[in-house]
Amino acid sequence: MLFVLLMAGACMAQDTAVYFKFASQAGRKQFTQNVMDNNILKYLQLPLTESTEEDWQGTFWAMELIQYRQPWVKEKVNTAFIGIEERSTSFQRALLELCYTNYPKDFSTPVLALKKATADPKIFAMCCEYLYQSSSANPRAGQPLAVVLKKEIDAKFPGQQENPILKMLLANRTTDNYAAVKKILPVLFSNQFLPGKRIVYSLQRKNRNYPGIVLVRDSTGSFVRGDKGVIFNVPQLARSITNLPTYLTNGNTPQGIFRMQGFAVSTSNFIGPTPNIQLAMPYEIPVKSFMADSSITDTAWTADLYKQLLPAACRNYFPLMGTYYASQAGRTETIAHGTTIDPGYYKGASYWPHTPTLGCLCAKEIWDAMGRRTESNQQLLVNALTKAGGADGYLVVLELDDKQLPVSIKEIFSLLRQ
Secondary structure, eight states, X not given: OTTSOOOOSOOSOOOOOOBOGGGSHHHHHHHHHHHIIIIIHHHTTSOOOTTTHHHXXXXXXXXXXXXXXXXXXXXXXHHHTTTGGGSOHHHHHHHHHHHHHHOTTTOHHHHHXXXXXXOOHHHHHHHHHHHHHTTOOOOOTTSOHHHHHHHHHHHHSTTOXXXXXXXXXXXXXXXXXXXXXXXXXXXHHSTTSSTTOEEEEEEEOSSTTSOEEEEEEOTTSOBOBOTTSOXXXXXXXXXXXXXXXXXXXXXXXXXXXXXXXXEEOOOOTTTOSXXXXXXXXXXXXXXXXXXXXXXXXXXSOOHHHHHTTSOGGGTTOGGGGHHHHHHHTXXXXXXXXXXXXOGGGGTTSTTTTSOOBSSSEEOOEEEOTTSBEEEEHHHHHHHHHHHHTOSEEEEEEEEOOOOSSOOOHHHHHHHXXX
């Protein structure tokens, strides 16, 4: 039974004989210095013109990554907002992303001005999200924020109410129904959910500053266990460096269903040599590939097609539509991987020593001063999924509630008992 052996932990063997120069103490020091000298200090000294926008954008991302905040940089951000309405949308996005990440309460006035001026739904949504998290967007007296926002969207973007970005922007203003999670979690854990398919469950908090956990179910409906009979589970972070909402590019990992498409080894220094799990959201691959059904003749995605993967009891739980709308809005390349990023950048954060990503699922890995991998929850996850039969199946991300602490395996079993 699922309720026995409540001990938490990863009890599957891992091979630690892995070396990666980038993750060594010298490699990390060299990278940080290079970012400072050849990116931040170099490009922010250039005048901001059409030809240098891309250089500034790369610098914005670098400052997010290493959490670089200095008074002189804040002045450069002020400069970047001058004439922002005339800049490219890619530059506007990069600047808003930097502000949301590193300066969440400092630029409400220019962001509000950009919100009023823009005709681009994504820029509008990013401005709104910035103002909401900075408490700079108060609804009119007596009117809920969702009502005020809907009127604003209707007036500014007539006929675009089904735009996935605007749809999710509005949906994010509704009250979370975590009572429903207690009812649907046992359904999603049942062997009647996607019978015969391997499933990875990533169970998270709404506040992605706290790590979730990941479990693996094989094609028979049984959860993978370690050598001592303990149900396999390891922590997994679903937070992006930006902490933007899940429907926006580089935002947190969306809730909902992903298609697993095998293992791979990344060429990215930031991900490193540990195998990752390749994932796809609905609009990234053909319908029949995502549904794993070659008899399907539909070529155009619809919400009803996606819902066919969900049990009837879960189809009206809107958060599980996250991957559908995020991919319709243009999000791509979300995978489950390890990390070689220096956790020192984030020391003091509630998710430390985990490291955030650009929107992927990330399992903790620890590397010693010489660049040897000494701990890898990602490798443990890969081992568990290999034991289950391989990375061919589905991965489900679900937020449990908004408690301000990491998810534990014991509370999962407690929820299933209710």
